[in-house]
Amino acid sequence: MRDVEHASRSDHVSPHQARAGVVLGQGDDCALLAPSSDCRLAVSVDTSLADVHFPRDASAGAIGHRALAVNLSDLAAMGARPRWFVLALTLPEVNEQWLEGFARGLYDLAHKHDIALVGGDITRGRELSITITVHGDVPGDDAITRHGARPGDLLAVTGTLGNAHGGLRAWFEGQRDECHPLVAAYLRPAPRVHEAMSIRGKVTAGLDISDGLLADLNHLCTRSGVGAHLDASAIPLDPALVASLGASDALEAALNGGDDYELLLALAPEQEAAIREALGGTLHVIGRVTSESGITGITSTGQGWQHFQGQGLQGQGQRSNDHGTGATP
Ligand SMILES: [Mg+2]
Known part of the structure; x- marks a missing residue:
């Protein structure tokens, strides 16, 4: 030692x-x-x-x-x-x-x-x-937690999603340039430390997206005792990811890929302007919190989704069962 x-x-x-x-x-x-x-x-x-x-x-x-x-x-x-x-x-x-x-x-x-x-x-x-x-x-009591989201809150994320999964996939396809933008998103994520410090006390709930948007949204909803409705067309995708995977797989990567380390936030609509001012162009509203449990507006179930396990990407929704995201149309 x-x-x-x-x-x-x-x-x-x-x-x-x-x-x-x-x-x-x-x-x-x-x-x-x-x-x-x-x-x-x-x-x-x-x-x-x-x-x-x-x-x-x-x-x-x-x-x-x-x-x-x-x-x-x-x-x-x-x-x-x-x-x-x-x-x-x-x-x-x-x-x-x-x-x-x-x-x-x-x-x-x-x-x-x-x-x-x-x-x-x-x-x-x-x-x-x-x-x-x-x-x-x-x-004081400014910590952002998972349990404060209320029906009517907006749901927002701090940046594009899915790039890390796109990078991991590129890695397994032989891309070893660590400066490749998607590979860099996976290997060298940029945690949203300063952004989070600038909005604490202004959001009702939040967490970082490590398991994938749907899985982490499910964590937030469960802890807050709420549901969510997502607008699939509002989920921010990097043009480089869409170019690499195609639009459909890029959206799946955003929903289920994980490892993005962006923030998922719930906020009262009247706080949107203040939070947008604090975060600049990085804030993307993607849906709202509902009183009914479950996640609606998205057809993905994560079934067959691939994650990094061992020597490569493993198929057949290996981790989706663990997540239990339960997304429904
Ligand atoms: Mg976390």
Whole structure:
């Protein structure tokens, strides 16, 4: 076991430490942190496994970026400001060059979001595994939750959907250019941290879209005790995705693909103008909250939809049963 920051230090890496609130960082048995007294602490943990959550032949930098990005997205989902994170890394072999690239991807994103690594270790194990716990803070009762949506609220998302699935599909078809826009959407997602902080307190409910729009909308509806009606024609699709998959599959990717890490929000109609001003052109209204349970307006059931599992895309709706989205026309 070694200290992650020490192990990954090199001329190319400048580990940024957002020191605010760090009383004692790495080097002792625990970090000592001083949360803001007027804030709630938001904590989330997520594990990324090679060939389960990301392809092992992706670059080390992309793997480092993605592992932190999916955790930051959970802070964004709650409207929390990123503060600190800890990292547990399991590697089949310790490869200094790989570790350098991994650290660069990780720290570049950490720097961008002003979050400090305050502890971690590296162990040797059979499979590449990355577990990150993030800590953020959110003032008073401003946290965005899944349970506040009310009938009549608008449903909106913060960007185009489906690109990550399009990128994953391109990857399995042999596209290895990590700058390819769809591949980049999958490997290097941009969590909506700043956007979420700018609208907390103005939305009634929200979460990040990790499982796919229908699955995550179902999570929101279940927690809020409501249903939803979607306008399929309003779901934002990237022209690059439509060009790659065709219109029909592009919409399916948006509904069921997952890994987009955009935000799905419920908001009172009278808040739309203020939220649109805060988010600029990224806000897309896609439907409304209903009092009847279930999701209407969309014909997709997710049956036969393909997700990343193991060595490639697996068919026959492998994860759709888990989601139980229950979308009906
Ligand atoms: Mg989430």
